[in-house]
Amino acid sequence: MTLEKTLSLLIEYNVPNHIIGHSYKVAKIVWYIAEELKKVPQLKFNREITFYAAFLHDITKYQSILNKGEDHSYTGGQLLRKLGYPDIAEIIESHVVLRNINYLKFEKELVFYADKRVKHEEIVSLKERFEDLKNRYGLNDKVAKGFRVAEDIEKKLQKLGVKVEYLELLN
Numbered sequence: 001m002t003l004e005k006t007l008s009l010l011i012e013y014n015v016p017n018h019i020i021g022h023s024y025k026v027a028k029i030v031w032y033i034a035e036e037l038k039k040v041p042q043l044k045f046n047r048e049i050t051f052y053a054a055f056l057h058d059i060t061k062y063q064s065i066l067n068k069g070e071d072h073s074y075t076g077g078q079l080l081r082k083l084g085y086p087d088i089a090e091i092i093e094s095h096v097v098l099r100n101i102n103y104l105k106f107e108k109e110l111v112f113y114a115d116k117r118v119k120h121e122e123i124v125s126l127k128e129r130f131e132d133l134k135n136r137y138g139l140n141d142k143v144a145k146g147f148r149v150a151e152d153i154e155k156k157l158q159k160l161g162v163k164v165e166y167l168e169l170l171n
Contacts (some may be wrong), residue, residue, distance in 0.1 A: 001052045001085060009056060013079070018057050021121035026055040028170050029114035029123065036162045043160065045106040046087070053091035054111050056080065073097070097142065098149060108152045116150040123168050126150050 010020050034047040060079055064072035077093035080086075087107075093099060093110040095115050101108060117123055119132045130147045137143055154164055 001049070001088065003052075003055075006052050006055045007156070009059065009083070011098070015059060015061055016062050018121060023055050023058050024120055025118040025123055025170070026057060026111070026114045027051055027120055029117055029167055030054040030110050031169060032167065033110060033114070033157060033162055040160050043106070045110075046104070049085075049087050049104075050107040050110050052085075053088045053095075053107065054114055056088060056103060057092050057095045057111055057115060059092075063108065069147055071096075097146070109156075113150055113153040113157070116146065117167055123171050126154060 010023070015023075030051050034050065037043055037045075057076065058072060060070075060075040064070035064075060073093050073096040077089040079142075080089035080092055087104060089108050090100070090104050091111050094101070094112050098108055098112055114150050116126060116129050118149040126147065130143065130150075133143050133146075157164055
């Protein structure tokens with residue numbers, strides 16, 4: 001995968017600009033965190049596929065909206081699998097609800113977390129993002145659990161030396 005291929009896929013699959021803008025911010029967060037984590041050499045994860053998965057995580061979101069509630073993490077994963085990118089697909093399938101976290105665990109956590117820090121096209125605090133999700137979808141178990149999981153990931157990142165308080169400066 002390359003950045004050029006990533007962008008061409010977003011265009012080919014008619015992803016609207018506002019969703020591309022959201023995905024760009026998610027990828028920007030992943031890139032920042034990956035750069036910060038270079039200071040932790042014992043931490044091994046695939047930075048490249050994490051970045052590309054972040055950029056492509058909502059590739060089928062608009063289509064799922066048109067199809068009234070289709071699971072875009074599933075359809076996005078299936079699309080990337082079909083295109084020959086199984087690891088990126090695996091990460092995309094976990095960006096809404098973490099699944100199968102024994103495989104590509106840290107990569108999945110990063111994309112999950114980064115997505116929970118971007119409200120539309122703006123990098124915000126976890127609290128602000130989850131207020132937005134509660135307003136849009138209601139306070140349900142999935143939203144509440146997602147918030148707790150994101151908080152745990154944020155704490156883990158802080159322990160690794162990532163200054164998460166700087167993320168909003170990336171806007």
